[in-house]
Amino acid sequence: MSAILDEISAAYEPLGVVVEGVATYGTYYRLRCARCGAALGCVGDKLLPGMARELVDGEVDLYAAGLAGCACGFQAERAGSIDPARAAAAKVRFA
Amino acid sequence: MALNNLSSDKIDLDTIQDESGDASDHGERVRGGGLWPFWTQIYAQGDPLPDLSCKVDRPEHDFDEGDELPEDYRTLLMKMLRHEGERAGNKSFLGLMGTCIEVAETLAPDPAARLLKSEYLAEELKHAIMFHRIAVGLDTDFALRDVPYAHYAFHLPKDTWADDAFFHFLVDLNGAFHARDWRESSYAPLRKVSRTVERDEFGHSEMGYHFLSAICAERRGLALAQALLPKWYAAALDMFGRSDSPNTPRFIQWGLKGVGNSEIRAAYKDYVDRKLVALGLDLPDERQGRRFL
Numbered sequence: 001m002s003a004i005l006d007e008i009s010a011a012y013e014p015l016g017v018v019v020e021g022v023a024t025y026g027t028y029y030r031l032r033c034a035r036c037g038a039a040l041g042c043v044g045d046k047l048l049p050g051m052a053r054e055l056v057d058g059e060v061d062l063y064a065a066g067l068a069g070c071a072c073g074f075q076a077e078r079a080g081s082i083d084p085a086r087a088a089a090a091k092v093r094f095a
Numbered sequence: 096m097a098l099n100n101l102s103s104d105k106i107d108l109d110t111i112q113d114e115s116g117d118a119s120d121h122g123e124r125v126r127g128g129g130l131w132p133f134w135t136q137i138y139a140q141g142d143p144l145p146d147l148s149c150k151v152d153r154p155e156h157d158f159d160e161g162d163e164l165p166e167d168y169r170t171l172l173m174k175m176l177r178h179e180g181e182r183a184g185n186k187s188f189l190g191l192m193g194t195c196i197e198v199a200e201t202l203a204p205d206p207a208a209r210l211l212k213s214e215y216l217a218e219e220l221k222h223a224i225m226f227h228r229i230a231v232g233l234d235t236d237f238a239l240r241d242v243p244y245a246h247y248a249f250h251l252p253k254d255t256w257a258d259d260a261f262f263h264f265l266v267d268l269n270g271a272f273h274a275r276d277w278r279e280s281s282y283a284p285l286r287k288v289s290r291t292v293e294r295d296e297f298g299h300s301e302m303g304y305h306f307l308s309a310i311c312a313e314r315r316g317l318a319l320a321q322a323l324l325p326k327w328y329a330a331a332l333d334m335f336g337r338s339d340s341p342n343t344p345r346f347i348q349w350g351l352k353g354v355g356n357s358e359i360r361a362a363y364k365d366y367v368d369r370k371l372v373a374l375g376l377d378l379p380d381e382r383q384g385r386r387f388l
Contacts, residue, residue, distance in 0.1 A: 017254075027187055027243045028194045031254055039201045041258070042194045044250025046243065048386060055252060055326060067319045068255045094318050 004045050004052075005029065011052040015063055016078040019043065033070035040070060061090035128207050131214045133301035134294040143297065145362040147276050149353035156281035156350045160232035168349050171342065172282055175351060176230060177242050179273075181219060183227035187243035192216055192223075194253075202256040204309075211302055215263070218295050225292070229284045247386070248330035257310050257320050258327075263303025265331035265367065271296035272363050281350025304370060311374040321376055329384035331367070335360035337387050 009019040012031065017040060020030040031040040047055075060079050062068040064087035069075030080087040126132075137143050158164055164172070180188050199212035230238035244250070248266055253259050274296055277289035310316035338357035346352035354362075368378055382388070 027250065028190050030197065031252065039197070041201060041252060041254035042197055043252040043254075044191075044244075046245060046250040047247050051247065058326065059254075059322070062255065062319065062322060067315065067322075094315055 002045060004047060004049070007049070008043055008045070008047065008052040011056040014078065014082055015056065015060065015069070016074045017069075033072060033074050035074040036070060036072045038070050038072065040068075040075075061086065061093065064090040065094035067094055127211045127214045130302075130305065131211060132218070132295070132298045133305065134298035137297070137301065138294060144271065144275050144293070145366065147272070147353050147359060147362065148279060149347065149350075151347065153348050153350065157283065158281060159283040160229075165349075167345065168281075168351070171346055171349060171351055173234070173237060174342075175346075176226070176233070176237070178245075179226060179270075180242060180244055181222040181226045182230050182238065183220075183223040184230065184239040185223075186241045188223060191244065191249065192219055195219075198253050198259050202253070202259060204256060208256075208306065211305075215299055215302055218299070222292060222295065225288050229288070232284060246330075246334055248334050251326060251330060255319065255323065256306065257316070257323050260303045260306035260310060261320075261323060261327035264300050264307055264370075265303070265327050266334070267296045267299035267303065268367065269331060269334045269363065271300060272359055276353050276359065279350070279353050307374060311376065317375055320374070324371070324376055325379040325384055328367075328371075328379050328381075329386075332360055332364060332381060333385055333387045335363065 005019065008029070012019055013034075016034040018032045018034045020032050022029060027045045028042050029045065030042055032038065033040055043052075059068060060082065063075040064079035066073070066076050069079075076087075079090075156168070158168070176182075182188060195212060195216050199209045203209045203212065227238060248269075251258070251262070253262060271293050274289050274293035277285045277292075280286045280289065307320060311320050336356045338355070338360070340356055343352070343355045347355065364381065371378060
């Protein structure tokens, strides 16, 4: 893996999202649920340094509230375990 | 379109243009639930995009395929086409198109939305043919070169349907603005395709807006879109490049661009701001999250 892919993977790992090998030719990668393997979306590898963590951190609330992430609920659970207070507030905010 | 036409060395761009026309005009099947192509109804009401014609004095240039190009002109033209990227010989562009199918399969709310995405994909592949022909006419090595999109806007995570809707509304609209700028291009092959590419990209943007409208019609969807907007808004404004780019005056003097980065960005921002407010979204600070001012 390249440094930027390592960075993207590390950013998603706490939320229970796996960055899978190349989804299509070249520079795009599939996001999968680390528990059930469902496809969750995609990401490219030309993000700027530091951007992946910033983006994922900015969307933890969406995962906590179930607006992003797998239907199996794994990312919502993980978001809740990372910061329970923040996750609870997100669920209220996005109710 | 017949496969024979696609394999022709001298592909008829007018024929391709007709392919994107309103199916109902030809008594043919209704596409995309009657919504496709999205540009027809809006262009029927008048020109939706702002005037981007050049307002400064500059020399007259006019080059066509096969002409000897000045070195500086050629360098800038190639740079422009590398950024454009929609070429059949560009594997990374085809990779991006693959993600469109993938995202639709994974995140689209219903089959109707997936069908619209497939119409979008078909039209982008039409552009891949058109720009392939332009590239071949310019430099066969370039026509076959893999050039991944360098801008981060093409690589942002799409892990909600709203992300994909923002991508189309904002990033495809960027393409429409640039294609409009080619109406007066000194490079004839670009001038010839400009109107088709402009309206198609505008239609792709409208498709994204159509999806966003449905998302924002629900309270949770509106909150989701509001949360995602700063990410996409900053990227979209960044796509026009730095306002003080040293290349801009050269592009304008050679007739490859009509306006500078800051002017086209401002016109774009005016347009998208009105559309975003109409959805009930609050606009982010235009400097928030920006990388290229």
